[in-house]
Amino acid sequence: MIRPVLLIxxxxxxxxxxxxxxxxxxxxxxxxxxxATALNATLAGLLLLEVFQHPVFDIIGGFQPPLxxxxxxxxxxxxxxxxxxxxAFIISIYNLKVEKEPIVRYSMLYLLLVMGxxxxxxxxxxxxLFVFLEVTSIASYSLAAYNKDKKGFLGAMKYVIIxxxxxxxxxxxxxxxxxxxxxxxxxxxxxRIGTMDPxxxxxxxxxxxxxxxxxxxxxxxxxWVPDVYDGAPNPISAAFASLPAKAGIFALARVxxxxxxxxxxxxxxxxxxxLTVFFGELIAYTQKNLKRMLAYSSIGQMGMIIMGxxxxxxxxxxxxxxxxxxxxxxxxxxxxxxxxxIYAAKSDKIEDMxxxxxxxxxxxxxxxxxxxxxGMPPFAGFYGKFFILMGGFSEGYYAIIALFLAASIVxxxxxxxxxxxxxxxxxxxxxxxxATYIPLILLAILIVLIGVYPKxxxxxxxxxxxxxxxxx
Amino acid sequence: MIPYxxxxxISLVVIGIYIVxxxxxxxxxxxxxxxxxxxxxxxxxxxxYVKNATAPIENVPGPYVDPIPQALVLTAIxxxxxxxxxxxxxxxxxxxxxxxxxxxxxxxxxx
Numbered sequence: 006m007i008r009p010v011l012l013i014x015x016x017x018x019x020x021x022x023x024x025x026x027x028x029x030x031x032x033x034x035x036x037x038x039x040x041a042t043a044l045n046a047t048l049a050g051l052l053l054l055e056v057f058q059h060p061v062f063d064i065i066g067g068f069q070p071p072l073x074x075x076x077x078x079x080x081x082x083x084x085x086x087x088x089x090x091x092x093a094f095i096i097s098i099y100n101l102k103v104e105k106e107p108i109v110r111y112s113m114l115y116l117l118l119v120m121g122x123x124x125x126x127x128x129x130x131x132x133x134l135f136v137f138l139e140v141t142s143i144a145s146y147s148l149a150a151y152n153k154d155k156k157g158f159l160g161a162m163k164y165v166i167i168x169x170x171x172x173x174x175x176x177x178x179x180x181x182x183x184x185x186x187x188x189x190x191x192x193x194x195x196x197r198i199g200t201m202d203p204x205x206x207x208x209x210x211x212x213x214x215x216x217x218x219x220x221x222x223x224x225x226x227x228x229w230v231p232d233v234y235d236g237a238p239n240p241i242s243a244a245f246a247s248l249p250a251k252a253g254i255f256a257l258a259r260v261x262x263x264x265x266x267x268x269x270x271x272x273x274x275x276x277x278x279x280l281t282v283f284f285g286e287l288i289a290y291t292q293k294n295l296k297r298m299l300a301y302s303s304i305g306q307m308g309m310i311i312m313g314x315x316x317x318x319x320x321x322x323x324x325x326x327x328x329x330x331x332x333x334x335x336x337x338x339x340x341x342x343x344x345x346x347i348y349a350a351k352s353d354k355i356e357d358m359x360x361x362x363x364x365x366x367x368x369x370x371x372x373x374x375x376x377x378x379x380g381m382p383p384f385a386g387f388y389g390k391f392f393i394l395m396g397g398f399s400e401g402y403y404a405i406i407a408l409f410l411a412a413s414i415v416x417x418x419x420x421x422x423x424x425x426x427x428x429x430x431x432x433x434x435x436x437x438x439x440a441t442y443i444p445l446i447l448l449a450i451l452i453v454l455i456g457v458y459p460k461x462x463x464x465x466x467x468x469x470x471x472x473x474x475x476x477x
Numbered sequence: 478m479i480p481y482x483x484x485x486x487i488s489l490v491v492i493g494i495y496i497v498x499x500x501x502x503x504x505x506x507x508x509x510x511x512x513x514x515x516x517x518x519x520x521x522x523x524x525x526y527v528k529n530a531t532a533p534i535e536n537v538p539g540p541y542v543d544p545i546p547q548a549l550v551l552t553a554i555x556x557x558x559x560x561x562x563x564x565x566x567x568x569x570x571x572x573x574x575x576x577x578x579x580x581x582x583x584x585x586x587x588x
Contacts, residue, residue, distance in 0.1 A: 136552060136556070143559060154574070155571070158571045158574060159583070162567050162568065165560065166506060169510045169513075170494070173490070176517045177517050180520050183549075189545075
């Protein structure tokens with residue numbers, strides 16, 4: 006039996022082991038992160054098999070809940086943790102391309118980022134969730150400024166300011182819940198949420214929603230996203246789109262469904278999601294810088310997930326989770342490919358990248374990733390969008406569905422423009438090295454596999470109906 | 478009735494948010510973040526307050542104050558301090574690159 010706490014303990018152990026190994030050999034630190042993330046992904050996969058029957062509760066330190074801290078892993082949490090660790094493993098191969106020193110600290114922060122995101126998904130205690138949120142944020146702030154240039158520092162500063170406001174709001178929400186219910190255990194809160202004063206309940210919900218909305222890239226709180234993604238090193242941009250963003254949105258889902266089982270308040274979530282979609286997709290259309298375009302596209306995708314959560318039917322929430330998985334894989338792939346294109350073109354403007362993706366080792370995965378993000382049928386991204394649409398359709402939200410489809414058309418337009426430029430006949434074709442094309446091919450295989458054979462994912466997503474009604 | 482210390486801590490949060498939004502100097506913005514953090518910590522610790530109660534120590538007769546908010550606020554303070562340290566070090570980095578901490582001027586400076 007796998008204890009979920011191992012998924013948090015191992016990265017922490019390896020993170021603080023890396024400076025010691027770094028004294029001896031810097032090269033081995035890079036392989037250490039690959040090993041640590043591979044181990045974590047394996048453990049998460051085994052955990053996923055285990056929680057399939059019933060949720061696993063892991064009591065930390067021998068203190069019984071509701072007083073002690075408990076990890077609460079249901080099938081949905083396990084699959085998000087698995088995807089996070091799998092993508093972290095694949096990106097850690099691409100980390101071999103990072104040349105800027107200090108590589109030891111970089112490895113340490115990267116492992117802490119993985120550990121914090123995993124912890125946010127696994128924990129069953131509200132204050133513990135806040136602590137993991139802060140671990141993730143502090144690691145992300147430092148990694149965002151890792152390049153030590155003006156772009157990186159300014160992005161990180163913006164992220165620190167907005168992130169601190171967000172975590173203050175999370176703490177405010179936790180305080181309000183504690184003042185009314187005197188408990189921090191999520192299931193305990195869920196059981197007694199009805200006895201809360203309705204005004205305090207709404208203020209607490211809004212605080213938590215806004216606070217986790219920062220990590221989940223929700224509309225008014227996402228101005229940091231393009232600057233941070235643009236200024237961070239290339240592997241870190243890929244990691245940001247897949248690890249903390251997914252952990253944040255899963256925390257949001259936990260807040261909406263597990264803790265506050267609102268049924269009539271969800272229109273608010275739908276509208277925030279729709280605004281996020283429009284903000285992201287329309288600005289992405291106007292971008293000339295590749296990484297900024299991908300960052301705005303990431304905002305749009307996260308908006309679609311928030312919308313799916315807001316519509317709140319089983320089908321729509323299944324779609325939202327499918328979209329989380331597809332986006333984690335697809336955006337990681339596109340950011341790694343973007344890293345190669347920027348390196349090959351020696352410029353971050355899309356127009357300078359004519360013909361840079363004509364090498365099949367980059368071109369084919371890039372095409373698969375872009376088509377999956379657009380939502381084309383044989384790839385992973387299709388099911389997510391389709392389920393969200395069907396969920397909205399069955400509820401009769403026709404206007405929202407129409408706007409969603411309009412935003413998707415904008416998305417297709419700018420990805421098509423990008424693909425046309427990078428596959429045009431150019432002057433020279435640059436061969437990628439193994440650390441670039443191996444992660445690309447691995448991610449592309451996963452996207453095609455999930456798209457062609459969605460049965461295992463759908464089997465996990467069956468548990469969504471239990472999740473909506475307040476389960477783990 | 479709402480106790481006055483609730484109003485005090487909420488007003489600290491509001492003052493902090495105002496500073497973050499209105500000020501153009503990075504150091505002042507970081508101070509604003511710290512004030513906001515302090516306000517929430519104060520709210521958290523006052524939630525556990527019980528009148529005429531003592532700290533929950535064995536062999537000391539009760540009534541006791543709620544110990545959980547004290548444990549939580551210690552954690553929150555440590556986290557707040559680390560975020561402030563990181564924010565200040567990023568501000569130092571910005572100053573080294575651009576020679577200014579005013580947001581209006583930073584945007585105009587070429588690296």
